[in-house]
Amino acid sequence: xxxxxxxxxxxxxxxxxxxxxxxxxxxxxxxxxxxxxxxxxxxxxxxxxxxxxxxxxxxxxxxxxxxxxxxxxxxxxxxxxxxxxxxxxxxxxxxxxxxxxxxxxxxxxxxxxxxxxxxxxxxxxxxxxxxxxxxxxxxxxxxxxxxxxxxxxxxxxxxxxxxxxxxxxxxxxxxxxxxxxxxxxxxxxxxxxxxxxxxx
Numbered sequence: 562x563x564x565x566x567x568x569x570x571x572x573x574x575x576x577x578x579x580x581x582x583x584x585x586x587x588x589x590x591x592x593x594x595x596x597x598x599x600x601x602x603x604x605x606x607x608x609x610x611x612x613x614x615x616x617x618x619x620x621x622x623x624x625x626x627x628x629x630x631x632x633x634x635x636x637x638x639x640x641x642x643x644x645x646x647x648x649x650x651x652x653x654x655x656x657x658x659x660x661x662x663x664x665x666x667x668x669x670x671x672x673x674x675x676x677x678x679x680x681x682x683x684x685x686x687x688x689x690x691x692x693x694x695x696x697x698x699x700x701x702x703x704x705x706x707x708x709x710x711x712x713x714x715x716x717x718x719x720x721x722x723x724x725x726x727x728x729x730x731x732x733x734x735x736x737x738x739x740x741x742x743x744x745x746x747x748x749x750x751x752x753x754x755x756x757x758x759x760x761x
Contacts, residue, residue, distance in 0.1 A: 637687045
């Protein structure tokens with residue numbers, strides 16, 4: 562009887578140890594699973610954070626680049642408009658000379674040289690494409706020729722500028738050569754500004 566009781570108690574002890582071992586193993590499995598879930602969640606959270614930060618940085622960079630392009634286009638348009646205005650003012654002075662033969666009209670046109678050259682230099686600095694640079698170069702070449710010949714007319718021997726020479730400056734140099742290039746430079750920047758606004 563006692564032997565049977567001992568056997569029973571021994572079996573129960575074995576079952577208890579196995580249960581404890583099973584609980585310990587189950588607890589370890591649960592802890593491992595929880596750690597794995599936490600690790601995966603952390604990795605995903607960090608990845609999403611990096612992805613979000615990269616996206617935000619990319620958007621800000623695009624906005625900054627777009628803002629720079631807009632600022633440059635607006636400045637180029639204003640520069641081109643100023644160049645056109647001064648050229649038209651000079652042409653008006655020369656046409657008034659042809660009507661009145663007032664020598665001071667030529668001198669007033671010549672006085673605009675420094676202001677005009679400053680705007681042309683700014684146009685060159687703002688140019689971002691080969692076509693813009695080409696138009697600015699043609700504007701500069703035409704103006705160099707215009708001011709050189711205008712100076713010669715003002716300093717003409719006998720103090721009498723040639724009407725034909727002044728007419729050539731008006732019709733050929735300013736109207737046919739300088740103004741078209743200035744207008745093309747303006748059109749390029751207006752088109753670039755329109756394209757930039759369409760991509761907003």
